[in-house]
Amino acid sequence: MTKSLFPGFDGLMTLSRREGVDVRPTLLRVLTDLYVQTGTHSDDEQRQFVELATRLIDQVDDATRAAVKARLAVYPQTPVPVLQKLGLVATQEGRRVPLPREIPSPARAPTEAEQRMAADMAMQPKEAAEIHDMFFRAGAPQRALILHNLAQTPLKAAPRIPTVRAKRAIQILEMAAIAGDVENFTFELGDSLILPSRVAAQIVDDAGGEALAVAARALDMPSPVFQRILLFFKPEIGTSVNAVYRLSRLYDRLAERSALVMLAAWRGSTLAVTRAKYQATLHDGERQRARAGASQTRPGAQPGSAPTVRKGTGGSSDR
Numbered sequence: 442m443t444k445s446l447f448p449g450f451d452g453l454m455t456l457s458r459r460e461g462v463d464v465r466p467t468l469l470r471v472l473t474d475l476y477v478q479t480g481t482h483s484d485d486e487q488r489q490f491v492e493l494a495t496r497l498i499d500q501v502d503d504a505t506r507a508a509v510k511a512r513l514a515v516y517p518q519t520p521v522p523v524l525q526k527l528g529l530v531a532t533q534e535g536r537r538v539p540l541p542r543e544i545p546s547p548a549r550a551p552t553e554a555e556q557r558m559a560a561d562m563a564m565q566p567k568e569a570a571e572i573h574d575m576f577f578r579a580g581a582p583q584r585a586l587i588l589h590n591l592a593q594t595p596l597k598a599a600p601r602i603p604t605v606r607a608k609r610a611i612q613i614l615e616m617a618a619i620a621g622d623v624e625n626f627t628f629e630l631g632d633s634l635i636l637p638s639r640v641a642a643q644i645v646d647d648a649g650g651e652a653l654a655v656a657a658r659a660l661d662m663p664s665p666v667f668q669r670i671l672l673f674f675k676p677e678i679g680t681s682v683n684a685v686y687r688l689s690r691l692y693d694r695l696a697e698r699s700a701l702v703m704l705a706a707w708r709g710s711t712l713a714v715t716r717a718k719y720q721a722t723l724h725d726g727e728r729q730r731a732r733a734g735a736s737q738t739r740p741g742a743q744p745g746s747a748p749t750v751r752k753g754t755g756g757s758s759d760r
Contacts, residue, residue: 517586569709598701618674
């Protein structure tokens, strides 16, 4: 049954036992990646994932556990037993989320990984890109779940937009929306949230409207202003009573932390794209410079060759 979800599991575990290679961190990361690539799972796939993941979580290092925790914290279909194992939900109703269990050990200073786990985890560019892509690929119900889960994730949120700057941006955005000025609306949104034009345009062009709700919440925009922007700036949404009601309800329930974590993901995803774009270029440039440096090396005088004789103006050799 295990093979349907992760075909190489048995082979990797056999290799681990025979060769002494610890494949459990890699296995948990790959298993998690495979699971979150699909929005829905059968009961059998879910059971397999719970069985394998809950076993491996206790057997991997802190860095692997942190990476898996960040990935599953924003995935809407993460099974409850796995969330409980990662300390993301309470084990019983009415109880607080348990702290990570302390492993009995002699008195020692906390490791760097343990210190990172104790504080909010800084979002890596790759993780930010994954959250960004997952959100924009998801449908309306899945987006709502992602935003709900972001409020509880340990990922570090972006700092709040300064109040004076946010109020100014809200006024400009409302005026641009009423005037139907897409260009100035997009520019002000990106400028106030410190987003590149590509991401700002993606938020404005998003047909569902959830991305615009997140951006507005990050600015702490009053709910009536957000509704007016929907009515004037998004006619495809404003003409639908159900769409306006759905987004208004989403906006009123949207936590500030969820919006700021998503804002951090939008910013970080840009860094991931930039790195991927220029990494190959930089690598090729280094190879070309190396070849150019080698070709510019002057060959030394060959053994037995005669020295160059410089002639004077009269054609006689200088002695």
